[in-house]
Amino acid sequence: MHEVQAVVVKAKNEPAVLETILVPDPGPGEALVDVLTCGVCQTDHHYQVGGVSDDFPFLLGHEATGVVSAVGEGVTEVSVGDHVILNWRAVCGECRACRRGEPWYCFATHNATQKMTLKDGTELSPALGIGAFAEKTLVAAGQCTKIDGDLDPEQFAAVGLLGCGITAGLGAVLNTGALKRGESVAVIGCGGVGTAAIAGARLGGATTIIAVDVDDDKLATARSFGATHTINAREQEPVETIRELTGGNGADLVIDAVGVAATFKQAFEARDLAGRMVLVGVPDPGTTWEIPLDQVFGRGGSIKSAWYGDCLPNRDFPMFVDHYRLGNLDLDGFVSERIGLGDVEPAFAKMRDGRVLRSVVEMDALKN
DSSP states (O other): OEEEEEEEEOSTTOOOEEEEEEEOOOOTTEEEEEEEEEEOOHHHHHHHTTSSOSOOSEEOOOEEEEEEEEEOTTOOSOOTTOEEEEOSOOOOSOSHHHHTTOGGGOSSOOOOSSOOEETTOOBOEEGGGTOOSBSEEEEEGGGEEEOOSOOOGGGHHHHHGGGTHHHHHHHIIIIISOOOTTOEEEEEOOSHHHHHHHHHHHHTTOSEEEEEESOHHHHHHHHHTTOSEEEETTTSOHHHHHHHHTTTSOEEEEEEOSOSHHHHHHHHHTEEEEEEEEEOSOOOTTOOOOOOHHHHHHHOSEEEEOSGGGOOHHHHHHHHHHHHHHTSSOOGGGEEEEEOGGGHHHHHHHHHTTOOSEEEEETHHHHO
């Protein structure tokens, strides 16, 4: 059993605070990971405000890199000393999605069986089955994707973001949206996930990449990641402007990276005939939109949601790391600040205010 410092939220809307927690040694199929870095993601805030479940207390954090320090019986995916990116899609290989050859939809993903706890024995619910705002965490071995090759120490903060938000945005374009070279893409909402979608459109060979937001600073950042055009939705009507920028037709692919009724409607209407739209922004519970079925039929195409960008970690993470090394994918640009483990609560405020793409906890900062 290991006593470590970790960030916990004990009840709905309470602050995220540092606590001493107990982390077991790994059992069969599990891995113990010394955490190196962990990004501050909107999903962690959703846990804090009760937007995911009521299974408090939560051990927050999931966009992480680390080093495997111990493995349990039967583990073959990783070995002690491996540098890894943590993921929340450790596929089972046996559910109906996996059996039909679509493991990126796995309906029975693996997590560690043993529970991490507070010092008094209260069981913790780890965010997305990971819980990486901690010096050590216990995960299913399949939640570890090995990083092949060397990285400089400062690069782990960027690479760890592939564990959730960046991959969600990249995958929404490349996997769910099935981007083809030369197509046009519009992205509504230029936070971390939306900006990653813009980077994915550039990586995938889109020739017209339109960024939509209400914040000029975010739009400027979008241009730095590959947007060819920007629309401030406070000043221009997004749907009509997207059509003007695409020959009057609408974009081949539209990404809603916000997840509210108004942006969903804009994404639906900004598509070309037979165009695709992908919802990757996470809606609040109960969000609705009245669907005009005649337009659904008449416009054709597809409406999809992206679960984790339909990624398969052992397939996609190594590819994205290679693109990062080649200079094709600017992961460093997503790291707005590097913070300590005790700085997560203030980082939530910066994220809510739109002042950062990602704050990233570096565990070494705890020791300084």
